[in-house]
Amino acid sequence: MMLVVGGAHSGKRTFVREKLGFAADDFVDAAQFAEGGVPAAFAGRVAYCAEELVRALDADRALERLIGFDVVILSLVGSGVVPMRAEDAQWRERAGRLGCALAARADVVVRMTCGIPQVIKGNLDDAPRGTQGAGAPLEVVFVRHGATAGTEDHRYSGAGTDEPLSSAGERALRDLACYRDVFRVITSGMARTDQTARILFPNAELMACPGLREMDFGDFEGRGAAELKEDARYRAWVDSWCETRCPHGEGKNDFTRRVVAAFREACKSERAQGSGRAVFVVHAGTVKALLSELAVPKIGYFDVHTEPGGAWAATWDGRYLRDVRPASGGDAR
Incomplete structure (x- = not known):
């Protein structure tokens, strides 16, 4: 700053x-x-x-x-x-x-x-x-990490839950194509993103960017909607469309601001190293935050759906994400 x-x-x-x-x-x-x-x-x-x-x-x-x-x-x-x-x-x-x-x-x-x-x-x-001095556009790819036990049980696994991939999650990723010509990948530094990156991009150096971690769900971490449905604090948070803060955690606006700032810094670093492409392995919420705030045309936060191991590609011009699309194999090459 x-x-x-x-x-x-x-x-x-x-x-x-x-x-x-x-x-x-x-x-x-x-x-x-x-x-x-x-x-x-x-x-x-x-x-x-x-x-x-x-x-x-x-x-x-x-x-x-x-x-x-x-x-x-x-x-x-x-x-x-x-x-x-x-x-x-x-x-x-x-x-x-x-x-x-x-x-x-x-x-x-x-x-x-x-x-x-x-x-x-x-x-x-x-x-x-x-x-105005940003230079050439940067091609970016966002990959969601593979499935974890929390994913399979529909629990809130955010910045406060550093769980690994499940066995099924690992197997599903290994069935996808791996890209040996990607040599640097930016992750959130959490176990599930690092594991995913090592499977899909086996020759890549991993660069941890903690600002890209999932939302901090605070007191809701590790718990599912069924378990929380009688909690008045949880109902209030859901009724606000996640705008209010989770108890001892983040709200959507705080989370999105954090993620956007971290993404900008990561892209600057990639440009400084002369790269024309940046590959991110992050979280479902992180992708929602980035696309809903930076994509042109506008995409709603709750309209962004990324399955475990799924991906999006876009072009970053230093201000907006343009040409946003579900990623194909060629986007990571």
């Missing part, structure tokens, strides 16, 4: 747009996220006016809303004339604390003065880049 700070009208957005290649519609006003979560489509883009977010939230909650953006723009409001109103002084204090927290997390921090950037942390070569 990159933090850009400076006074009002100091050239912060112009710098991010012209020097880093972000398009005008990559920018989103952070103030609008005070009352709710950040739509995952904005994760990995640019949030500006971050200081306005702490008019309604404390610095810790504001920081939670901004995690996942590639660039955060913050106006410096803590210096100058001492405000007469107590609420203005408190807002400036919160904005200062937010700036400190963002700078601690950021890989690169730039201060703008009169349109001139000064790097005060990190190296500008490591700064994120927008789609």
Whole structure:
């Protein structure tokens, strides 16, 4: 993540747009996220006016809303004339604390003065880049891991359940074609994705990306709908279409934002290595989150169905997934 700070009208957005290649519609006003979560489509883009977010939230909650953006723009409001109103002084204090927290997390921090950037942390070569400088499209393949005991018993097996493939799941994968000319595969790092990758792509180096793990189902982990049907918390979660958080776990928006941010970073890494293709072995929910938020034309979250060992292919242009289709054998070659 990159933090850009400076006074009002100091050239912060112009710098991010012209020097880093972000398009005008990559920018989103952070103030609008005070009352709710950040739509995952904005994760990995640019949030500006971050200081306005702490008019309604404390610095810790504001920081939670901004995690996942590639660039955060913050106006410096803590210096100058001492405000007469107590609420203005408190807002400036919160904005200062937010700036400190963002700078601690950021890989690169730039201060703008009169349109001139000064790097005060990190190296500008490591700064994120927008789609206008994204380069050639990247072909991507998403493979769902094979069946586990939890899959077969229709239990919620998420980020908190690291179970292996079942015997039947392994056999089913071995009946599929393996691709010996794929040499790098990105997994969630969980046992079931790593096992699947080793079966289908035996010559590939595995790169673990924990941000691509399945939703954290919290108290529902390892349990099925039949067992949970009398649990009022479970009924409330289902009735919300998974928008609310699982007790001690994630909600759909939190989960999707996490997955989208991790996917963007993984694709940047693949491009940096000169690859024109990225193969992911992940989870059913992960694929739902990515396709529902990034696919063009739009696909509904609950309209994405991937059987164990099933796959999707698409073209990633740095902003959207295009030409989304069920994967054929040739897509992984």
